[in-house]
Amino acid sequence: MLTREKIMRLLTLLLITLFASLSQAWADTETTTNGNPVEQQIIQLEQRLTELTTHLEQLNQIVNSQIMEELQQLRVDVETLKNQPLEKSAEKPQPATEKEATVLILKGWSYRPEKIKFNNYYAIDVELTNHAGKDILEFDARLNFRDTLGGYLYSINLSRNLNIPAGATRIDQGSRENNRLIGEEHQMRKIQSQDIVVQLVVRRIVFADGSIQRF
Known part of the structure; x- marks a missing residue:
């Protein structure tokens, strides 16, 4: 042709x-x-x-x-x-946070100034509740802090070896290695607690019976 x-x-x-x-x-x-x-x-x-x-x-x-x-x-x-018929849009998967909320729940949090040697730190205390129905041996999770517009502020890793019995609530008192905010370098010290949005992100939970749940 x-x-x-x-x-x-x-x-x-x-x-x-x-x-x-x-x-x-x-x-x-x-x-x-x-x-x-x-x-x-x-x-x-x-x-x-x-x-x-x-x-x-x-x-x-x-x-x-x-x-x-x-x-x-x-x-x-x-x-x-x-x-041709229009294809129906695929159903959106349920967000992982809903699934996480049925296992480990963030009940509350607070941060407070703490002086160590010559530096001022902000220790973060996190209150967690186990809703899994069985004892939690350890877990891998972190907290993300954002402002009211969704802008990123800060994030911390929670203590991995915090044992939480089924139905119990425990407070993770921030350690210096991963749960401290340096007050002079971070804007969270200038923001009121009610203006900070906190998100609990759970990656893995190890239960006392040996089972593991991943998210």
């Missing part, structure tokens, strides 16, 4: 040939003698022009035919898409 690019090349070649023939005929006319009448050259030129015109018409028909085929195929594709 001829592509549009090939057809345009053929048209260009035909036009070049036509102009070359006209130029040659004109040059021959200027140098014509009585032995080579002008009428004969005009007849030859008209024949050549007729041939070229026929080729152009044939190429035009080919181009128009290809265009009509493409348009028809586009119409078929459009109708096919119209008749």
Whole structure:
């Protein structure tokens, strides 16, 4: 099948040939003698022009035919898409926080200034309740602190080896390694507690019976 690019090349070649023939005929006319009448050259030129015109018409028909085929195929594709039913959007999975809330719940939190040597720190106390129905041996979790607009403030890792019996509440008193805020370097000291949003993110819980739950 001829592509549009090939057809345009053929048209260009035909036009070049036509102009070359006209130029040659004109040059021959200027140098014509009585032995080579002008009428004969005009007849030859008209024949050549007729041939070229026929080729152009044939190429035009080919181009128009290809265009009509493409348009028809586009119409078929459009109708096919119209008749296809819209796929129902997949149901969104339940957020992990809802699942976590049924196991380990953040009951409350607070931070307080604490002076260690020559530096001022903010110790963070976290109150957690075990709703799993069985004793928690240890867990991997962290707290994310954000402002009321959702902007990130700070995050801490909770103590991994905090044992919480089933149904009991324990307070994780922040250790210096992972639960301290340096007051001079952090903006949380300038924000009221009610203006801070806290999110408990649980990654894994190990129960006393040896079972492990991951989130």
